[in-house]
Amino acid sequence: MxxxxxxxxxxxxxxxxxxxxxxxxxxxxxxxxxxxxxxxxxxxxxxxxxxxxxxxxxxxxxxxxxxxxxxxxxxxxxxxxxxxxxxxxxxxxxxxxxxxxxxxxxxxxxxxxxxxxxxxxxxxxxxxxxxxxxxxxxxxxxxxxxxxxxxxxxxxxxxxxxxxxxxxxxxxxxxxxxxxxVSDYAELMGTLFDFNAIKSLFATGFRMRFDAMHAVTGPYAKSILEDTLGAPEGTVINGVPSVDFGKGHPDPNPVWAKELMAEMMGDNAPDFGAASDGDGDRNMIVGAGLYVTPSDSLAVLAANAHLAPGYKGGIAGVARSMPTSAASDRVAEKLGVASFETPTGWKFFGNLLDAGKVTICGEESAGTGSDHVREKDGLWAVLLWLNILAVRKQSVGDMMADHWQTYGRDYYSRHDYEALPTDVANAVMEDLKSDLDGLAGRKVGAITVSKADNFSYDDPVDGSTSPNQGIRIFFESGARAVFRLSGTGTEGATLRVYLQHYVDGEGALFEEPQAALAPIIAAAHQIAGLSRLDRDGPDVRT
The missing domain is CATH 3.40.120.10 (Alpha-D-Glucose-1,6-Bisphosphate, subunit A, domain 3)
Structure with a gap:
């Protein structure tokens, strides 16, 4: 050689x-x-x-x-x-x-x-x-x-x-x-969570479905959920990794995890549903008849992490990516811990985790994690949910209702326009940037813009600055729209539009999200001139 x-x-x-x-x-x-x-x-x-x-x-x-x-x-x-x-x-x-x-x-x-x-x-x-x-x-x-x-x-x-x-x-x-x-990872999970409590949960007849989407978490989920924790055989579906992910799209959201969503929204749905993506760093959480947004999931995990042995001393702080809703900020404030808003990309959480400033981090794109590793971790999030459910002895729906009544609800959605001509997508962003100074005070339908900016992040650990991280438009109602181009696509350009509207715990907490966000959606489309995209609507709505 x-x-x-x-x-x-x-x-x-x-x-x-x-x-x-x-x-x-x-x-x-x-x-x-x-x-x-x-x-x-x-x-x-x-x-x-x-x-x-x-x-x-x-x-x-x-x-x-x-x-x-x-x-x-x-x-x-x-x-x-x-x-x-x-x-x-x-x-x-x-x-x-x-x-x-x-x-x-x-x-x-x-x-x-x-x-x-x-x-x-x-x-x-x-x-x-x-x-x-x-x-x-x-x-x-x-x-x-x-x-x-x-x-x-x-x-x-x-x-x-x-x-x-x-x-x-x-x-x-x-x-x-x-x-x-699997073995090193499974051993780590055993140090963070009360496996006996989760075993007892399954022993009561608690029903779960985990969709591995023909991706890498299949062997991990089968080993931990079925072999170690006693979930019935068949709890993990699509569990054998495939070179083409069973000809599917291994993105754990309601659009691509159709099989799981159909079961969870149907009659006789399991108590808990979850999915993970191609490489195992993302997660989707679903209750019987209820999809939990990643932003809400992050907030729930931050609020309840102390119920798991690995976090029983409490958390140091919470970090979220800028496009993620502010739900976790409200939890951090109530807990009296720090909260951070970073650009999209897990590497920005790394400095905060290494410095001990935060314990739990998350992104609206279905990534959640903690200081146990330096990546988002799909199965970790699922296990933490199971630990919390085992301790609180509530359904996912009841737990979400309690959370919203305590902290209020951030209605939230992401609209993706995929495979756009790059020049068209760039024009949308450039026009928004050029209009920033004139947006404050503009009335769009029944709502008014309070301020707008191009998000820039100053890292509190290493002092670096990351400019041009997305356009933020804030409304006097407290709602927000964010526009940014995705960095994860491989064909054309993907424009992401993030929409958020907050109601307090005394408000209407149980509306259909797209309906609750309708005025914000209409305003965002008008401000950005999205009619030029020549699309009937977003390609993916989550």
């Missing part, structure tokens, strides 16, 4: 976004494309010599082949040790935990998260640092600079590693350890 130095030249557009580099699978399969990006990452972190890395992904098409390439490049660049999930599988939160537990120098996570998989769908790769969290902006900037100047990459000509064989292997002098992808 020998190291090969392969001449190369830059590929355009290898700029990591909020969750690494995401492109079409066929783009990553172009000879040299994956190799260039991996070498750029290794160059940006000052090389791989004598370092230990964690490696795994969500099992989507090209996952196994990409892992073999990364192993050979790590060996050629002098890495000492790589820990790999069996069969190339590691959920994103599990990878974060393994990085932290084994004190690795970082990890390569292969996933496009909730995006579809397959040769004609999406693929992604990101690097997480030694804290287990996504690379900060300073590092992703270095990665981009390296990708724009690359002239060669290093790769071993060694044989492929058998990813199914647990135990130790050697590749060109580098040790490769294949581990059970």
């Amino acid at each position: 020998a190291t090969q130095t392969i001449p190369s030249k830059p590929f355009e557009g290898q700029k990591p976004g909020t969750s690494g580099l995401r492109k079409k699978t066929r783009d990553f399969m172009v000879p040299g494309y994956l190799e260039n990006f991996v070498q750029s990452v290794l160059n940006a972190i000052d090389g791989a010599t004598d370092k230990t890395f964690v490696l795994g992904g969500d099992g989507r098409y090209f996952n196994a082949e990409a892992i073999q390439t990364i192993l050979k490049m790590a060996a050629a660049n002098g890495a000492k040790h790589v820990i790999v999930g069996q069969n190339g599988l590691l959920s994103t939160p599990a990878a974060s935990h393994v990085i932290r537990k084994y004190k690795a120098d970082g990890g390569f996570i292969l996933s496009a998260s909730h995006n579809p998989g397959g040769i004609d769908a999406d693929f992604g790769l990101k690097f997480n640092g030694e804290n287990g969290g996504p690379a900060p902006e300073a590092l992703t900037t270095k990665m981009l600079a390296q990708s724009e100047a690359i002239s060669e990459y290093l790769i071993s000509d060694g044989a492929d590693i058998d990813l199914s064989a647990l135990g130790s292997h050697t590749l060109d002098g580098m040790s490769v350890e294949i581990i059970d992808p």
Whole structure:
């Protein structure tokens, strides 16, 4: 076996976004494309010599082949040790935990998260640092600079590693350890939650359905929910990971988790429903006949976390992404702890978590997590819900009613306009920016704009500033509309419109959300001129 130095030249557009580099699978399969990006990452972190890395992904098409390439490049660049999930599988939160537990120098996570998989769908790769969290902006900037100047990459000509064989292997002098992808993560969950209480809940006849969406959390959910906690066999559906996610879209929301939603909204629905996404970092929570928005779920978890052993001392604070509703802010205020509003992207929570300023974080895009890892964690959120339900002995519907009566309700929805022509989507945002100064005082229908801005974040830990994070429009009623372009799509542009309207605990708490938000929706459309999109409505409404 020998190291090969392969001449190369830059590929355009290898700029990591909020969750690494995401492109079409066929783009990553172009000879040299994956190799260039991996070498750029290794160059940006000052090389791989004598370092230990964690490696795994969500099992989507090209996952196994990409892992073999990364192993050979790590060996050629002098890495000492790589820990790999069996069969190339590691959920994103599990990878974060393994990085932290084994004190690795970082990890390569292969996933496009909730995006579809397959040769004609999406693929992604990101690097997480030694804290287990996504690379900060300073590092992703270095990665981009390296990708724009690359002239060669290093790769071993060694044989492929058998990813199914647990135990130790050697590749060109580098040790490769294949581990059970579930065991370390399951052990961690057992330290955070009262498994006996959850077992007792299931023993009473409590019924649950967990939709793994043919993605990576299937083995995790089956092991923990059915094998350890005693949920009946069949509680986990779509539990075998598939390279194309069963030809589905592994995004846990009411639009794509149709099978679960139909059961939870039907007659004789289970008591509790949940789903997770492609790489296991997102979650959806559903009660019998009731969808719980991610913003509300974050608030409920923050308010009740002390009921789980891992958080019995209380929480230090709560952080949410800017587009997420202010429901968790109201909980933080009542608890007397800090609350933070950050840009979209889990890496912004990392500094707050590392500094001990917050314990629980969440995004409206169905990501919730805590200081146990440095990623959002779908199954963790489900287990915390189960622990809370086991202690409070209430239904999801009753618990939400109690929460809204205590804190008020933030009616909330996100409208996605997908695969737009990039120039059209950019024009919407540019026009909003140019109109900002004149929006205050503008009357739109029956409501009036109080102020508008382009959100900028000053990190309280490292002092960095992240400008241009989304347009916020506030109304005198206390409602809000937010506009931003998504950084997770791979085709055209996705415009996201976030809508929020607050009523206090004495107000109308049980309206249909789209109806409650109707005046805000109409105002947002008029202000942004969304008629130019030539769409009958959003492609996805959650």
